[in-house]
Amino acid sequence: MLKGRILSIQSHVAFGYVGGKAAVFPLQCLGYDVDVVNTVNFSNHTGYGRFGGSRATAAELGNVLENMEKNHLLQPERLLTGYIPGSEALSVVLSLAQKLTENNPEIIYLLDPVLGDSGKLYVSPDVIPIYRAMLPLSTIITPNWFEVEVLTDVQMTDVPSLRRALKILHERYQVPNVVISSIPLKPWLLEGLPSQNRPPAGTDTNTEYLLCIASSATDTTKGPQPSAVHTRHVPWIPGYFSGVGDLFSALVLAHFRSSHGSTPGSHLAHAVSQALGKTHAILKLTDEYATTLPEEDRLPTDEELDQKEPERKTRRMKGRELRLVQGQDIVRTAALQDAKMNPWEGFWEE
């Protein structure tokens, strides 16, 4: 069993599995003591359309962290931060990350820069510079493709722009490990991939795929240099599921081992392959469960119809909450066998 202490700072919902509710239980199952600081206390995730509760103010967050520090309870071996509402609260977390990394340069910090998805920002733009200031403190970041674009100001439309974005994260922002958690496998990307990284030829061409890209830099005298890129594709499961990214990030952190003295990137690739395999298995379990529900609980996503009848959406969201408790044996598996990441040979050669 893995072990150690993780400080997790993210949102809390009473019902369902996003933020801390998607991350903490898996980390505990894997053997970690988790210190849980809640940035919001909501009834359910905001995707339901209707929700209630409160956000922790910057002062409240600061108060919790200060008292932990005074009581010598602020000595985690790992730090995990997710959704944090507003720039003031985020600044508190930035200060915390500065303090923790100063006190313990060996701390493993996974920063999930929660900004938006599918081309839409769902936080206030004033948090972006704060996230950029946090990047150099991180050990691993797990943005989706849109968050990479926002953080780097690079639109990824071909392999050179992807390369540019990763270079900016590694070199300008000094991030040792970048995981682009998901990026649609569009033609430019599919064609840019080495053949062994592509989905098997002859598979159903109607299946859409998402690609996960893990890129590790190694320290050199000139600072971190990009060195190893690994990828893996997973079939896209239609429909909107919440908390998937939060679960994925937690699992990456849980399975990450510091990489002294081994092949560059192999530790990141291992952690990502485990996280990807387990997350996909939980997602499949959830999707299979959703299909057993009565039809009115699984009406397809349709913004127009949803607007006319908000209950449609509520019922669908409820039916698609992650089956984490039911799938806990998947999470606890010591190491999945069939979840290899493939090296992208020659990625950095222009």
Next chain:
Amino acid sequence: MLKGRILSIQSHVAFGYVGGKAAVFPLQCLGYDVDVVNTVNFSNHTGYGRFGGSRATAAELGNVLENMEKNHLLQPERLLTGYIPGSEALSVVLSLAQKLTENNPEIIYLLDPVLGDSGKLYVSPDVIPIYRAMLPLSTIITPNWFEVEVLTDVQMTDVPSLRRALKILHERYQVPNVVISSIPLKPWLLEGLPSQNRPPAGTDTNTEYLLCIASSATDTTKGPQPSAVHTRHVPWIPGYFSGVGDLFSALVLAHFRSSHGSTPGSHLAHAVSQALGKTHAILKLTDEYATTLPEEDRLPTDEELDQKEPERKTRRMKGRELRLVQGQDIVRTAALQDAKMNPWEGFWEE
């Protein structure tokens, strides 16, 4: 694996294991989906002497619960309530319990009336009448001996007064299942117990014991009548541990099966025996771990010395946080074999 949905309403601490942090993970491990409503968000439990964070106001709690209801997310099969700060917040939970039991008379409600311990009240006295109003809504309550005394106004000093207190809870307050989680095995109690309920003769007489008493009433036309009392003693582990009662209550609820068509009290006795065995095993694990710590982290409880040097207490508290994550296999055990409760034959015969 057990299954169903539990709504848990209790305190949250970032560091350590009390309230929800002691209850939710075990319930999840045992297969329950748990909806988690936090009544406070503190840095650590108050026993450290120093803590920070905030209490949810009655309005905030109400807001979370209302939105869950509007979204049809308030349909738990079981309800678990623990520490709730102040009479206003407690009144919100009383209304909720009324609504849930009205909507679903089959709901299993475990009410832990958190009032105090060892002769000391640690809540404001104005919550007592509200707890009394909640009692008739409960399926099971898990007070310690002091909380029984406060709720019933009976001082338990001999078997007749114990009988009187239980009778008040069953008959006046209509509680079907009462578990006195712990009561010191003083001479009056030891002598009052049938011989098969006593600790084995010839064991070290210096060992102190706590007794757990489970009493079930059966419905009759005259209302619930006390019918079956079971007990079990556990050796007292010296020192102060937090969250033990919260863990115990969660496990009683997790293992409880409704008792249609079986021997009176047998389902309660089964649940309590499992909860007691598992809680004691976790406590032993915690105690064994604490003894491996450097001496300065396990200085004995001494209020005078603690007052002179608050760090003594902080370090001790930290070393005694429940080893729940490390002991999760104990929690997951389907059913402990060696944890039987003994019937107290003739308890009600005066």
